Amino acid sequence: MVALGCAGAAAAAPVVYRIEPEFTYAEFAVGHIGLSRQRGHFGRTNGTIVLDTEQHSGSIDFVVDATSVDTGWKVRDEFLRGENMFDAAHYPVVRFHSTQLVFDRERLIGVAGGLTLRDVTRPVALKVERLECGKDPDSGRDGCGAGVATSIKRSDFGMNYALTLVGDDIDLSFEVTAFRVLP
């Protein structure tokens, strides 16, 4: 009974995970001239995740380096960093800060929070499409991988340039790998 009690107490404590930038990225997809969907990603990300699966609480802070935008075409990357789009010189980071974590029993299924882009903060609801935890075979560390998605309108953040060429509806997906921080 005592052992069970201890195990229960250990599980109840919030677990802190740190995002592993090497295996984490933020991707976006957007319609182009009504003919195709173009994708790009931000290679530099950082963040912290706190999960208490018993109390159904926690927090997620995620930061994306706006200058790390990469679409595989330098001309386009410069355009996206420029003042008409991300304006990375003035707004070098894109942030997400959670306000509420949504659980289905012990499983995290959604995250509500604020997304800050170009200094404009709007509420967004992230859907956790995939969440798998286990041991990293290389390092033996406890980690989790998640696929998280949402959709936004860029005009909601004041990014109104070239809406006739580059769509307003942006699908965002985050591929997140995070490792447990030992207390």
Next chain:
Amino acid sequence: MTRLLTAAAVALALAITAGRAAAQETYTIDPVHSQPIFEARHMGFSQQRGSFGKSTGKITLDRAAKKGTVEVVIDTTSIRTYDPRLDEQMKSENFFNVAKYPTLTFKGNNVVFDGDRVVQVDGDLTMLGVTKPVTLKVANFVCGEHPSNKKPMCGAEATATIMRSDWGMKYALPKSVSDEIKLIIPIEAYRE
């Protein structure tokens, strides 16, 4: 006069439509808007993506006969992932072996239509010197003109799932890097 002009316009439109329908159209792929993406599972808990920045290709379509061809050559040295170290790994002998195989090719010989829309392309993918059949599912096939340069063009998105071991790419199987690879290929192509 208005009626005459309308009639002339209709006749011209019909002639153009008929002319287009009867002839085989050739399209040139716009490489920067047609970068093939691949997705693999890594270590069992993440999906990792990469893409090829350089490719060239031609598509022919005969909408009347419901036939067509696709020929795409991808420069394997243009591979990029999210991490430069991973790029080097991908270029190495363990994966794409770009020194020995600088290109991979897809030749589509059967273009499947649903009405006027291309919905599937059956063809052969040659990678690491091995040629195997691949079926591309095509979604959102749509034609129009570029809003800026007014050139006629078509767009679509093709997807397929392949097993990389079929082409002899077996490094880091089964768990570190998955055998199953999903391909996502946006396409924009200008009509010649």
